[in-house]
Amino acid sequence: MTETLVITDPESDRYHTFGYISWWRQEVVREATVLVIGAGALGNEVLKNLALMGVGQLLIVDFDTIEDSNLSRSVLFRETDRGRSKAEVAAEAVKSLNPDVGVKAWHGDINYEMGLGVFRHVDAIIGCLDNREARLSINRFSWAVRRPWVDGAIQELMGIVRVFWPGHGACYECTLTDLDYQVINLRYSCPLLARENILQGKVPTTPTSASIVAAFQTQEALKLIHDMEVQPGKALMINGLTNDIYLTEYPIKEGCYSHSPMESIVELPQVLSRTTTLKQLLEIAQDSLGSETVLEFDHELVVALECPSCGQKSDIFKRMARLYESAFACPNCGDRREMRLTHRIDGSEEYLNRTLAEFDVPPLGIVRARNGNKRTYLELTGDKGSFLKFD
Ligand SMILES: [Zn+2]
Ligand SMILES: [Zn+2]
Incomplete structure (x- = not known):
């Protein structure tokens, strides 16, 4: 198929250069609604990218507030934002970066306070999280309503990017080991302990690994929005120490608990x-x-x-x-x-x-x-x- 290039005036159109990309459809990007779960290091970078590209509607979800230690990895936060909701500050920053973008900040816990109908009404979901529990929730919600989601994970100079798409390859839960389940159950059994463990288990990350992984995540979401080919059930492994980057495929797990879509x-x-x-x-x-x-x-x-x-x-x-x-x-x-x-x-x-x-x-x-x-x-x-x- 021959794509028509739409070249606009660079003086008046901020998306002018995207017009030279043969498959890019700015109207498709403008119409898209993306759910970003987590407004930490990864979430900041993902939101920055989505805003620059002019993605039309962004639902930004986080239950946390800003502390000074976030400032080394969060391009959307300022020192004066200390103590404020991450989701709200990120939404304001996105709006000032690109006023074309519609934003909605939601401060809460996706495990219990957000209905999974939300997942049905968005075009793509990007998980910017640092724990297995929330990833598992997103995965089960996505499977239930058959929506693709893009996961990102970082530790020091390492990163992983994965697209999970119900019905297409392995899902996040397919990748969990018995040990992963043990850790999750331990946390579920006592919510107070859970918070302590999560805080103690804080993984060291850098703004560079966050921007590398978030860039890949945003690109995968961009492809999903355009109905382009993605590689669900595979992991893009990025080793920033050795500069090795490779793709690896997960096997589908028989009897995986996540594989139960809601039919009607x-x-x-x-x-x-x-x-x-x-x-x-x-x-x-x-x-x-x-x-x-x-x-x-x-x-x-x-x-x-x-x-x-x-x-x-x-x-x-x-x-x-x-x-x-x-x-x-x-x-x-x-x-x-x-x-x-x-x-x-x-x-x-x-x-x-x-x-x-x-x-x-x-x-x-x-x-x-x-x-x-x-x-x-x-x-x-x-x-x-x-x-x-x-x-
Ligand atoms: Zn599975
Ligand atoms: Zn009593």
């Missing part, structure tokens, strides 16, 4: 996590699949904590993984309280009038409805604006 996702624009109740969502599910339909969650939810010694009881409505050890102590007698758990709603519950948010379902989450072997996935599409309204 239904968008529900009228459903919002903050206003829709469990009862209302169950009714929607039953209208479509029949009166025996139940809502199911992949995680255990702690409905209440009850004291076996004195009978004290508190409503909790939180995912088990989000509970801290200190929550278990009985406020009356100090004994350890027991959990009342659930992972399904069948309509007989006394708490049906709670909203989805009160039941720890995140905004733009996706809930499974099941009647026998019939299943459908209900998206809280009304929450789209929480993540995908760009300034």
